[in-house]
Each structure stands twice: as C-alpha cells, then as structure tokens.
Amino acid sequence: MVGISGLTVRRFQRIGLIAAVPVLLTVVVLILWPATNIVIRYFRWDHFTSAFSDERIQRVLWISVTQATLSTALAVLIGVPLASLFAKHQFPGKRFASALVTVPFVLPSVVVAIAALSLSGGKRPLLTIVVAHAFFNVAVVVRIVRPSIASNTTFDNAATTLGAGALKRLMQIDVPLARHSIQNAAVVTFIFCFTSYGVVRIIGGLSTTTTEVEIYTRAIQLGDMSTAVALALVQTFFLAVVTLVFRPAAEAFRFKPSTTAIRQLRPLSVVGVWVACGLFLVPSAVIVLKSLRSRGNWTTAGWEQIDLGIVLRSLTFAATASILSLLLAGLLMVATTHSGATSRLISAIASIPIAVSAIVLGVGIVATFNSGWLDIRGAMWLVPTMHAIVATPITFRILRASLDTITSDHRAAAATLGASPLRTIMTVDLGAVRRSALYAGIVSGCVSLGEFGATSVLARDSSRTIPIEISRLLGKPGDLNQLHGYALATLLLLIISTAMFSTGRSDA
Amino acid sequence: MKRTITTFLICSGFFLFSCSSQETSAPTKVRLLAYDSFVVSEGIFDDFTAQTGYEVEVVTGGDAGELLAKASVTAGNPEADVMWGIDNTLLTRAIDADIFASYKSDQLDAIDQELLNLIPDAKVTPVDTGDVCLNIDRVWFDENAVNPPTRLADLVKPEYSGLTVIPSAVTSSTGLAFLLASIAEFGDGWQDWWRQLLANEALIVDGWTRAYTVEFSGSSGAGNYPIVVSYGTSPPAEVLFADPPVDTPRTAVVADGCFRQVEFAGVLRGANNEDGAQALIDYLISAKFQADIPLNMFVYPVNNDVVLPKVFTDFAVKPERPLVISHSEIDTNRETWLGQWLALVG
Numbered sequence: 060m061v062g063i064s065g066l067t068v069r070r071f072q073r074i075g076l077i078a079a080v081p082v083l084l085t086v087v088v089l090i091l092w093p094a095t096n097i098v099i100r101y102f103r104w105d106h107f108t109s110a111f112s113d114e115r116i117q118r119v120l121w122i123s124v125t126q127a128t129l130s131t132a133l134a135v136l137i138g139v140p141l142a143s144l145f146a147k148h149q150f151p152g153k154r155f156a157s158a159l160v161t162v163p164f165v166l167p168s169v170v171v172a173i174a175a176l177s178l179s180g181g182k183r184p185l186l187t188i189v190v191a192h193a194f195f196n197v198a199v200v201v202r203i204v205r206p207s208i209a210s211n212t213t214f215d216n217a218a219t220t221l222g223a224g225a226l227k228r229l230m231q232i233d234v235p236l237a238r239h240s241i242q243n244a245a246v247v248t249f250i251f252c253f254t255s256y257g258v259v260r261i262i263g264g265l266s267t268t269t270t271e272v273e274i275y276t277r278a279i280q281l282g283d284m285s286t287a288v289a290l291a292l293v294q295t296f297f298l299a300v301v302t303l304v305f306r307p308a309a310e311a312f313r314f315k316p317s318t319t320a321i322r323q324l325r326p327l328s329v330v331g332v333w334v335a336c337g338l339f340l341v342p343s344a345v346i347v348l349k350s351l352r353s354r355g356n357w358t359t360a361g362w363e364q365i366d367l368g369i370v371l372r373s374l375t376f377a378a379t380a381s382i383l384s385l386l387l388a389g390l391l392m393v394a395t396t397h398s399g400a401t402s403r404l405i406s407a408i409a410s411i412p413i414a415v416s417a418i419v420l421g422v423g424i425v426a427t428f429n430s431g432w433l434d435i436r437g438a439m440w441l442v443p444t445m446h447a448i449v450a451t452p453i454t455f456r457i458l459r460a461s462l463d464t465i466t467s468d469h470r471a472a473a474a475t476l477g478a479s480p481l482r483t484i485m486t487v488d489l490g491a492v493r494r495s496a497l498y499a500g501i502v503s504g505c506v507s508l509g510e511f512g513a514t515s516v517l518a519r520d521s522s523r524t525i526p527i528e529i530s531r532l533l534g535k536p537g538d539l540n541q542l543h544g545y546a547l548a549t550l551l552l553l554i555i556s557t558a559m560f561s562t563g564r565s566d567a
Numbered sequence: 568m569k570r571t572i573t574t575f576l577i578c579s580g581f582f583l584f585s586c587s588s589q590e591t592s593a594p595t596k597v598r599l600l601a602y603d604s605f606v607v608s609e610g611i612f613d614d615f616t617a618q619t620g621y622e623v624e625v626v627t628g629g630d631a632g633e634l635l636a637k638a639s640v641t642a643g644n645p646e647a648d649v650m651w652g653i654d655n656t657l658l659t660r661a662i663d664a665d666i667f668a669s670y671k672s673d674q675l676d677a678i679d680q681e682l683l684n685l686i687p688d689a690k691v692t693p694v695d696t697g698d699v700c701l702n703i704d705r706v707w708f709d710e711n712a713v714n715p716p717t718r719l720a721d722l723v724k725p726e727y728s729g730l731t732v733i734p735s736a737v738t739s740s741t742g743l744a745f746l747l748a749s750i751a752e753f754g755d756g757w758q759d760w761w762r763q764l765l766a767n768e769a770l771i772v773d774g775w776t777r778a779y780t781v782e783f784s785g786s787s788g789a790g791n792y793p794i795v796v797s798y799g800t801s802p803p804a805e806v807l808f809a810d811p812p813v814d815t816p817r818t819a820v821v822a823d824g825c826f827r828q829v830e831f832a833g834v835l836r837g838a839n840n841e842d843g844a845q846a847l848i849d850y851l852i853s854a855k856f857q858a859d860i861p862l863n864m865f866v867y868p869v870n871n872d873v874v875l876p877k878v879f880t881d882f883a884v885k886p887e888r889p890l891v892i893s894h895s896e897i898d899t900n901r902e903t904w905l906g907q908w909l910a911l912v913g
Contacts, residue, residue: 097640115913167778176781181770236706260773265735265913276737279632281902282639353787353810360810421633426640436646437626515603516629516637523627531604533864534776535807536801538787542781 062484071396071480078433079394079405079534082387085448090412094295098288100426105293115524116273116290123269123294126259127252130192134248138200143233144332145201146208148213150324156336157182157201158559163202163339164198165505165555166346167526168257168549169533171195174342176262177349184267189260192473195343196248199453202498203244204459207237213242241345243456246305250413251439275418287385288407291416303407350545353538361542365550373525376443381504388454389504392462393484394493394530410452421516443507444520450503452463457502459496501558508551525551582772594707597621597843598750600638600647600835606863615748615850621843631657631740631830638835639664645835648844649850651694655829656743659898662690667833668841672849677870682829685894690849691833697866698799698889699744699828701731701821706784707793712795716794719752719824721763732792736908739774740828745796746908747897748826751890761911771912783888785818799825800865802882807862820884825887830866 090510130555145157163171175191178365189262214232223231234241256271263272278287325330391409395402424445428435435441473483508525515527523531524546583722619742628634638645653661658845661667671689682693701716708715709893713726722731734742765771765856770792772778779797782790785805798898834844851854857868861879863899867874 064828100640115909142894173777173781176777181772181782202789225885257622260738261777264772265737265909272738279630279636281905282736283902284636338794354789356811422636422640425637425646429641429646431646516633519626519628527603530776533780534604535804535808536797537775537804538810540804541787542810 071484072401073406074480074484075394075396082394082409082451083405084389084446085387086408086411089445089448090415091419092425094224094291094415094420095423096427097284097419097423098276098292101284102292103289109290110286112288119268119270119273120293121269122185123253123271124187126192126267126269127249129189130196130252131245132203132510133193133251134200134239134246137235138197138202138244139151140229141197141236141335142201142237143208143229144324146205147372148324150329150332156332158556159336159339159346161198161559162343162552162556164196165193165502166195166343166552167548168195168255168530169261169526169530170340170346170545172258173533174345175258177345178342179262184263187262188259188267189257192252192255192260194339195258196251199251199338200244201246202457202502203247204237204240206234206495207240237437242305246302246533247413247453247456249301254294254297254416256414256417263536271416271418272353274416278418278422286414288419291419291548294416295411295414299329299407299411302410302414335467346548346552348546350542350549353542358542360539361544361546363547364543369523369528369547370550370554372523376446376506376524378509379440379443380450380507381447381500383444383520384450384454384503384506385500386471387447387451388458388499389496391451391455392458395505396460396484406455408452411456412449413452414458423528424517437516437519442517445509445517447503450506453506454503455501457499458492458495462493472519498559501555503553505558508555571635572807575641580913590857591659591662594843595620596624597649597840597847598624598626598647599649599651599795599847600634600645601651603627604630604636604864605651606865608859611856611859612850615847616665618850619843619846621840621846621849623847631692631769634663635666638666642666643837645837648830648835649851650835651832653691653831653833654740655831655894656740656747656897656901658691658831658894661897662687666836667691668836668838669789670834670845670848671898672845672852674849674852675856678852678873679869679871682869684719686831691831692852693829693869694832694851695830695860695866697828697830697863697882698825698882698884699741699748700785700799700825700886702718702779702795702797702801702818702897703821704783704793704798704817705819706817707784715819717767717775717823718821719749720760722769722794723760725767725769727767727794730765730792731764731769731794731796732778733769733771733796734774734778735771737905741778741798742771742904744826744828746904747892750888750904751826752824757800758863758907758911761908764791765872765912798865799884800861802878802884803878804865806878806882816882822884823884825884825886825889827886827891829890854883854907858907 086132138308145153171191171194172187175187175194179187179190205554214236215228218228218232253269255269256275259267259269260275268276271294274287274290274294277283277290351357351359352362387409391406395406421522424441425436427433471488473487474480478486529544529547529551532540575676605625607625616622619649623864628637628646631654634650635653635657638650645666650666660902667690669689670692671693675683675692678693682696685693687746701719701722703715705715716724716727721727727781736746749760753760772782775797779795779801780786780788782788782792782866783795783797784790784793785795799820802816802818802820805818808815809816832848834841834848838844849850854870854872856868858873860866860868861876867879867885
C-alpha cells in the first residue's frame with residue numbers, strides 16, 4: 060500500500076469488516092449451522108474409522124481426486140490458450156465464439172451427461188466424465204484468466220518484435236503473468252469437479268463413483284447418515300485445505316490494459332479457432348437434435364408442449380438469485396480489498412458453500428429450521444437465497460479477476476485527490492468491475508437455472524422450474540416426454556447463449 | 568340485471584365466508600408433500616375444497632427416498648400435513664422413524680384386503696401400485712428372429728447375451744425393486760444368478776432414465792439393448808406419447824418375474840391440520856381422485872371402483888401373482904443385500 064497512510068489503511072479495513080458482516084452471517088446461519096447440526100447429530104467415531112478401512116470408500120476417494128485433477132488439468136489446458144486468444148486477438152465472429160465456449164457451464168448436468176453418453180456410446184466412463192467436466196469448466200477458466208492476460212499486452216508486443224512465436228509467448232509471458240488467475244480458476248474448477256454429482260452418477264455407473272455420489276447413496280438409499288456424514292466431513296476438510304493452500308491471490312504485476320495492442324488473427328488461424336470453438340457446439344447440437352428427431356422423423360411436437368409459465372418462473376428465480384449473489388459478492392469484494400489475515404479468513408469462509416456436500420446441507424436445513432419463527436422450510440425466498448449463496452464464491456472470483464486489473468496506484472491516486480476510502484472503493488474498484496458484474500450476474504443466474512443438489516430436496520410449491528421439469532420429463536417413457544424434455548433443454552441453451560452473447564458486446 | 572344481482576350475492580357470500588373463516592384461526596389449508604414426479608390434473612382438488620373447505624397446497628421436494636430422509640430428521644415436526652409416495656421398500660424405515668400418525672379411513676371398502684394387510688397400526692393408507700417388470704423391444708426380436716424371454720431365469724441364457732440393461736440397485740428405486748424380484752425368485756441362489764447375468768454381458772447403469780431412454784432399443788433413444796428393467800405400465804406411455812402416433816406400442820411387458828411396488832400416503836405426525844389431513848387421505852382413495860392417477864403417473868389405482876383407461880387394459884400388465892417380499896424383511900436385509908450385490912457387480 061504505497062502512498063496511503065496507516066490511518067487510511069485502518070479506515071479501509073473498518074469498512075471491509077462492516078461489509079463482511081452480512082456475508083458471514085448468511086454463510087454461518089444458512090450453511091455452517093445446518094451442516095454442523097447434522098454432523099453433530101449423526102457423527103459416530105466408529106463409522107468414521109470403519110469408513111476409511113472400507114475398500115470401496117478408499118476407491119471412491121481415489122477416483123474423486125483423480126477425476127477432479129484430470130478434469131481440471133484438461134480444462135486449464137484448453138481454457139488458458141483460449142483466454143489468451145480472446146484477450147489479445149480480433150477475428151470475425153469473436154463474440155459468438157466466446158459465447159459458445161461459456162454456454163456449457165450453465166447447462167443442467169443431466170443434459171450434458173446424456174449428450175456426452177450419446178457421443179461416447181457409454182464406453183470409457185472415466186474419460187467421458189473428464190471430458191464432460193472439462194467441457195463444463197473451460198468457461199470458468201477463460202473468464203477468470205482472460206482479464207489478467209488482457210492487461211499484459213506490453214510484454215507481448217516486445218516479444219513479438221523480438222520474434223517469439225505464439226506458443227513461446229503463451230508459455231513465457233501469459234502463463235507466468237496470469238499464474239494467480241490460472242490458480243484461482245483451477246481451484247474453482249477442481250472443487251466443481253470434485254463435488255460433481257449428476258454427471259458422475261449418470262456417466263460413471265457403478266464402477267466410477269465419486270464422494271458426493273457415495274454420500275448421496277449412503278444417506279438416501281441406505282439410510283446410513285453416519286457414514287454419509289463421515290464422508291462429507293472428509294470432503295469438506297480436503298476442499299478447505301485445497302482452498303486455503305491455493306487461496307485467491309492477486310497478480311504480482313499489473314499493466315494498464317492496452318486496447319490498441321489487439322491484433323488481427325491470420326485467416327488460417329481463424330479457421331483453426333472456429334474449429335476449436337465449434338467442438339463446444341457438438342454436445343449442444345446433440346441436445347437440439349434430440350428435441351427435433353423422433354424415431355427417424357423430424358418433429359416440432361416437443362416444442363409445442365413447452366409451458367411458458369415454467370420458463371418465466373425459472374427466469375424470475377434466476378434473476379432474484381443473481382441480484383442477491385452480486386450483492387453478496389460485492390460486499391465480499393469490499394471486505395477483502397486489503398490483503399491481510401482477516402481478509403483471507405473472510406474469503407475462506409465465504410468459499411465454504413461450494414465445499415459442503417449438497418445433500419447433507421439440504422437435510423441439515425430441514426432438520427435445523429423446523430420450529431416456531433425459525434421454520435423457514437418452504438419459504439419462497441429460501442431457494443433463490445441458497446442458489447445465491449452457492450453462486451457467490453464463483454461470482455466473487457469473477458469480479459476479483461477483473462479487480463486485479465486495478466493497481467494500488469489507482470487507489471493511491473484517488474486517495475491523494477481527497478477521495479474517502481468508501482468513495483475510492485465505489486469509483487475505482489466498483490468502476491473496474493462494472494463490466495464483469497454483468498457477466499458474473501448472468502453466471503450466478505445460470506447457476507440458479509441449472510440444478511443444485513441442496514435446494515432440490517427443499518420443499519417448494521409444485522410450480523416447477525426448468526431443470527426439475529427436464530429431469531422429470533426425461534424420467535418418463537414415451538417419445539413426446541423425451542422430445543419435450545430436450546426442447547426445454549434447448550430453450551435453456553438459447554436463453555443462456557443469448558445472455559452470454561449480449562455480455563460479449565460490452566467486453567469488446 | 569338478474570344475473571348481476573346473483574353474481575353480486577354469490578360474491579358477497581364468498582366475501583362473508585372468507586371473513587368468517589379468518590376470524591376463527593382454524594387452518595384453511597392442507598399441505599400435501601409428494602415426490603417431484605407427482606402430477607395430477609388441474610382442478611382435481613376442487614371437489615375436496617368444496618366438500619371440506621380446505622384448500623390443498625401441493626409441495627414437492629425430492630424423490631421418495633429424499634422425502635423420507637427429510638421426514639426422519641424432523642419427525643413430529645413435519646414439512647406438511649400429508650405425505651404421498653413412501654413405497655413398500657421404504658415403509659418399515661418410515662414407520663421406525665415414527666414419522667406418521669395412525670389414521671384408519673372408513674372408506675377402505677373398495678381397496679383389496681391384501682394391500683391393507685401390509686400396514687401395521689393403520690400408519691399409512693395404500694394409494695397406488697405398480698410393477699417393476701422386464702420390458703422388451705418387440706421389433707428387435709422380430710427382426711432378429713429371436714424369441715423374447717418369458718421369465719427372469721431366461722436372461723442368463725446364451726441367446727440373450729449382451730441384450731439386457733438394468734438400473735443399479737444402489738442408486739435407483741427401480742433397480743432396487745428388480746434386485747428384490749431376483750431375491751424373491753431365486754432365494755439363496757440370487758447371487759449366483761447375478762454372477763451368470765453379468766457373465767452374460769448384462770449392462771448395469773445408474774438409473775431408469777439412462778437404462779430406458781438411452782440404452783434400450785425400444786425407446787426413442789434407440790440404444791443397443793432390447794431388454795430393459797422398467798414398469799408394467801410403460802407400454803401405454805409408448806402409445807399415448809408416441810411421435811409419430813402409433814396404434815400399438817413397440818414395447819411389451821414380460822409378465823413373469825415382476826416385483827410389486829405399493830405406494831402409501833399417511834398423515835404426518837405433528838401435522839398442523841390433522842383434521843384436514845385425514846379428510847385428504849379419504850379423498851386420495853376416493854374413486855374421483857384415483858381415476859385421475861393412471862394417465863398422470865402411470866401406476867394402477869388401488870380403488871377397485873375405478874374403470875381403467877383403455878390404453879391400460881390394452882397394453883399395460885398387472886401380473887396376477889407378482890413377486891413379493893414383506894416390507895419388514897426388506898428393511899432387515901436391505902443393507903446386507905445391497906452390500907452383497909455391490910460386491911458382485913461393483
């Protein structure tokens with residue numbers, strides 16, 4: 060904090076602490092308390108120890124780590140070059156290509172799983188899971204890494220002048236300079252893949268299960284809550300360690316974004332990029348096709364069944380969740396503007412929601428808030444609020460990535476010009492994240508549109524949302540039900556693509 | 568003019584009625600908790616509201632297993648007044664968790680005594696039945712000139728090698744029912760039969776959706792397996808929801824070797840509106856409500872006065888003598904059986 064006096068730092072910290080209160084309160088009350096409640100109620104030491112001598116559980120843990128590591132590696136391997144490409148180059152159809160890559164992230168997992176199965180033919184489950192997970196998460200990597208690369212064009216131009224090739228520039232300039240963003244993206248991706256439920260369950264079958272699937276099987280199918288809780292504890296502990304070791308960090312070097320440095324891509328490379336991005340279309344194409352083909356004939360019957368009420372309801376839910384999540388993430392940003400132990404602790408606590416087992420949390424909420432004024436089961440606001448809390452760590456990291464483009468000089472300058480810490484945060488920090496906020500808002504809305512385990516067991520009025528309706532329809536025999544289900548999935552795809560496409564405009 | 572006055576009188580009558588019901592703080596709603604796939608026709612509860620004055624609020628939240636897990640942790644302080652959908656594989660667990668309050672409806676005459684005998688202490692009331700049966704793709708068997716299997720034992724024969732797809736017993740209730748069918752059929756020899764079944768290249772997948780809609784050759788998914796574990800009522804859905812329309816389903820049921828699932832509804836212990844809950848149980852087994860069940864949820868009504876839709880009598884199968892294991896025996900052995908089964912297939 061060069062240029063800002065100790066007094067100002069303390070004032071920043073005070074504002075940070077005040078901002079942290081509502082976020083921490085929400086996480087503690089709605090996540091930690093119910094989860095702890097279930098753990099206290101069902102934790103048995105002998106179940107805990109016997110669970111880890113069980114050969115099947117050892118294998119499940121091993122598979123969880125392996126598939127999450129491989130999935131993350133693949134997503135980073137594809138995502139970082141794409142991020143660099145989008146950040147530094149201009150080419151025809153760039154906005155569309157960029158939307159194409161980000162759409163998969165928000166598709167319901169049952170749909171992605173079935174599309175992946177149709178492509179792989181059910182062979183090689185582990186590989187199919189890894190590819191499906193990478194397909195999901197490239198979006199996360201691109202979005203988190205892209206802003207840091209965009210601000211690093213100065214070195215890049217120098218390297219080009221000195222004759223460095225594209226690969227050399229990527230490996231020796233982009234990767235080292237964006238390494239913190241890459242790490243942030245990898246951590247989020249790893250956690251998503253580790254706790255993945257729908258994709259693993261449908262593709263993996265019996266042989267390739269992961270911890271979250273096993274927790275579900277124990278808790279629900281076998282009624283063995285104690286083993287489920289033991290596994291959930293290990294999962295949360297492991298993910299907490301991962302998040303603490305690789306905590307969100309800011310880049311060491313920052314450069315002014317330089318829009319003039321964006322260069323045109325050669326025609327041959329454009330074709331290459333299009334082929335690469337086109338691959339992301341394949342699973343989506345499977346879904347579109349399944350909504351229009353039945354028994355070798357073309358039909359629109361599935362589309363004619365769509366109930367717009369369900370679509371509107373889902374969008375309302377998503378919008379509510381997204382506003383709430385932006386609010387929470389915004390507060391979190393203010394709370395962690397300053398590096399320091401407090402700020403790290405706050406951001407660690409706020410990351411807890413994605414590391415808690417969804418099914419344990421769902422049952423925990425029902426078990427905790429069930430009497431008197433605490434009886435919030437079935438409350439209208441509960442589902443979108445839970446969606447918002449779960450989306451917040453992602454929203455936060457997306458916002459944070461763009462915040463990294465601000466240097467402390469910006470803040471120092473604002474302070475020198477007489478701006479109060481609050482004013483500084485409002486103009487400098489929030490100003491910088493405005494564009495990302497739109498995207499982050501859409502992503503959190505989409506997290507709400509996609510399925511989420513903990514809320515799927517919360518009672519709600521029978522008015523359905525799109526993901527619940529899709530899995531209900533795909534769970535029934537008859538051509539029309541299948542067509543209808545895939546038509547809804549396609550509609551979801553279209554809604555999300557349009558939203559992503561329109562945020563692409565503000566990026567350009 | 569006359570109509571306007573009548574309308575006015577009716578409206579003010581409603582207004583007064585709603586005022587008076589607000590004065591007494593008695594509950595005006597009954598909450599019915601059901602699994603996600605619960606579907607009824609629009610307005611089906613209007614008669615109930617007219618008869619009792621209670622409005623029905625349907626809430627859903629998960630599948631039957633999830634509903635039970637939640638109800639168990641909040642026994643005595645439930646999310647709703649009535650729960651729909653606990654089946655005979657879960658009944659003992661539900662009764663042990665003490666989530667239901669006893670209620671014996673006085674309108675059980677139209678229900679088979681055999682079903683009523685299943686229930687200890689009048690804790691629940693049967694509401695529908697369904698049978699987990701093998702389904703086959705008739706077209707595949709015609710084209711390949713192979714005779715379709717007629718019983719479970721056939722599945723391990725060489726001519727059916729690599730033809731069967733089965734949902735997992737640990738992640739799917741359909742799969743669990745099929746495992747129970749095999750235990751009822753082969754007794755102590757069930758593990759040996761499963762070994763042969765796996766050696767005969769049967770495919771085990773996570774759940775019904777993948778088994779039937781992706782891997783089965785008879786569904787629109789057009790997979791590679793012409794034999795699938797599904798329901799005795801699946802073929803009617805293949806006619807009603809066919810696209811393009813068909814007169815007869817491409818699929819058929821193997822009537823031998825089916826496991827019967829009976830679903831129950833019960834008054835939840837500690838219900839806010841116990842009177843309303845009991846009245847709702849009566850309504851759920853009435854001929855009016857029961858007649859709404861088959862084409863919405865593709866299960867059989869328990870009320871014998873209901874005339875079944877033609878598509879059911881034509882294409883669905885309700886076996887005369889399904890395979891049965893008592894719910895207490897299921898509960899005692901479930902974990903052991905599932906453990907043994909997992910060791911075989913996992």
